[in-house]
Amino acid sequence: MSDMPMAMEMKHGKGVGTVTEIDAAKGMVTLDHGEIAELQWPAMKMGFAIKPDLLSGIKVGDKVSFEIDWDGKAGTVTKIENASK
Secondary structure, three states: OOOOOOOOOOEEEEEEEEEEEEEOOOOEEEEEEOOEHHHOEOOEEEEEEEOHHHHOOOOOOOEEEEEEEEOOOOEEEEEEEEOOO
C-alpha cells in the first residue's frame, strides 16, 4: 500500500498580528501577522477559519496574540486574545 497518500501531520503555531477582516457568518478571520517560527512562516496577511464564539470582544484593527492548527492546506485559529490587555 505504498501508493496510498499519507495523512498530513497537524502542526501548531503561535503568533501576533493585527485583525484586518472578520466574517463571523463564514467563521473566518484575516490576520496580518508576524513570523510564525513553529510553521517556518514569514510575516504575511492570511485568512483562517475560526469558531465565531472565539471572536467575542475582537474587532478589526485589534492587535492580537493567537494560536493556530495547520493541516498543510488550511489553518484554524484555536485561541485568540487581544494583545493589548
